[in-house]
Amino acid sequence: MKPVGLILDANSISDLTVLAKKAEDANFDSVWATELYRTTFQQLSAVANSTHNIKLGTAVALAFVRSPLITSLTALDLDEISNGRLILGLGTGAKRTNEMWHGINHGKPVTRIKECIELIRLLSSGVHNGSDLSFEGEYYNISTKGYHRAFKPIRESFPIYLAGVGSNMISASAEVADGYLGHVVCSLKYIKEVVNRSILSGLERSSRPRKDFKSCSIITCAISENKKDALEAARATIAFYATVRTYEPPFKLHGFQEHTERVRDAFFKRDIKTMVNSVTDEMVHTFAVVGTPSECVKKIDEYRDYIDLPILSAPHYYIDFEEVKRYQDAIIDTFGQ
Numbered sequence: 001m002k003p004v005g006l007i008l009d010a011n012s013i014s015d016l017t018v019l020a021k022k023a024e025d026a027n028f029d030s031v032w033a034t035e036l037y038r039t040t041f042q043q044l045s046a047v048a049n050s051t052h053n054i055k056l057g058t059a060v061a062l063a064f065v066r067s068p069l070i071t072s073l074t075a076l077d078l079d080e081i082s083n084g085r086l087i088l089g090l091g092t093g094a095k096r097t098n099e100m101w102h103g104i105n106h107g108k109p110v111t112r113i114k115e116c117i118e119l120i121r122l123l124s125s126g127v128h129n130g131s132d133l134s135f136e137g138e139y140y141n142i143s144t145k146g147y148h149r150a151f152k153p154i155r156e157s158f159p160i161y162l163a164g165v166g167s168n169m170i171s172a173s174a175e176v177a178d179g180y181l182g183h184v185v186c187s188l189k190y191i192k193e194v195v196n197r198s199i200l201s202g203l204e205r206s207s208r209p210r211k212d213f214k215s216c217s218i219i220t221c222a223i224s225e226n227k228k229d230a231l232e233a234a235r236a237t238i239a240f241y242a243t244v245r246t247y248e249p250p251f252k253l254h255g256f257q258e259h260t261e262r263v264r265d266a267f268f269k270r271d272i273k274t275m276v277n278s279v280t281d282e283m284v285h286t287f288a289v290v291g292t293p294s295e296c297v298k299k300i301d302e303y304r305d306y307i308d309l310p311i312l313s314a315p316h317y318y319i320d321f322e323e324v325k326r327y328q329d330a331i332i333d334t335f336g337q
Helices: 013-025 040-048 068-081 095-100 109-126 167-176 188-206 227-242 245-253 257-268 272-277 281-287 293-304 321-335
Strands: 005-008 030-033 055-058 086-091 134-136 141-143 160-164 179-182 214-223 288-291 309-313
Touching: 005 013, 005 321, 013 030, 013 040, 013 321, 030 040, 030 309, 040 055, 040 068, 068 086, 068 109, 086 109, 086 179, 109 134, 109 160, 109 167, 160 167, 167 179, 167 188, 179 188, 188 214, 188 245, 188 293, 214 227, 214 293, 214 321, 227 245, 227 257, 227 272, 227 281, 227 288, 227 321, 245 257, 257 272, 281 288, 288 293, 293 309, 293 321
Parallel strands: 005 030, 005 309, 030 055, 055 086, 086 160, 160 179, 179 214, 214 288, 214 309
Antiparallel strands: 134 141
């Protein structure tokens, strides 16, 4: 089986654990928990106890709304709970949501995330051995003098992947992280022309070979013999992400700015129907994989020429959970073994 990951989404934590077990039984490489309506670490803590071998990824944990120490401790705990299966996926979050929802200064995200990842690595590897850490940066001034974690980590280190859409953040992932997490709206063309070029630039600056870095991307995947229904389900998900200006570069690359402006205007008027209908079929096929099982397998194989791991996500915005579940089961049946 070619490696594939799955985004976890369910109506309840118990349903989430059932979905993760299905993915493990189908020999999926990994399952990934998002952070918007639930916290990613708590979801994966439940999943860890219902699975045994499948890797567990955060996609993504918001880096700036937690201190590096709390992120480090939470990651160490989850890695222990899962017996060393954690992949810590981090993201900066959008400026508007960081400042309006969380009340924090967004700052210069690339500079800040580099400091944050450096600190997480230093803290995770050193808080148990009694070494004092002193760090002075533009965003973090940390001293752990007198702090000693009494528990040894289950692994010397865990992999850290950095999410990004803009070229500077993608390049930063290749400079300071172990892997890259592409966003749902990173089209195949965007991956070819922007993501891979930015990764190579970052790897050159960090003097690392490509084989030591893992490139992943989340892909909306709607598998159905009824292509019209699958298209409509994926359309709603693309509409949701078109509302966020942080995700604009891929839309701009394809010349969809007028469409995204209509989507945003409808979103702020709470006109969901117009918002979804403003997404064209071309936009859906650009940013999602839609069709029969064989068609979707063929399309995902095209992504594999440019990324190491496709992480598949069923459509899930503005549709009910029973429909989401049908698309998740189709993903597992199609790509599982």
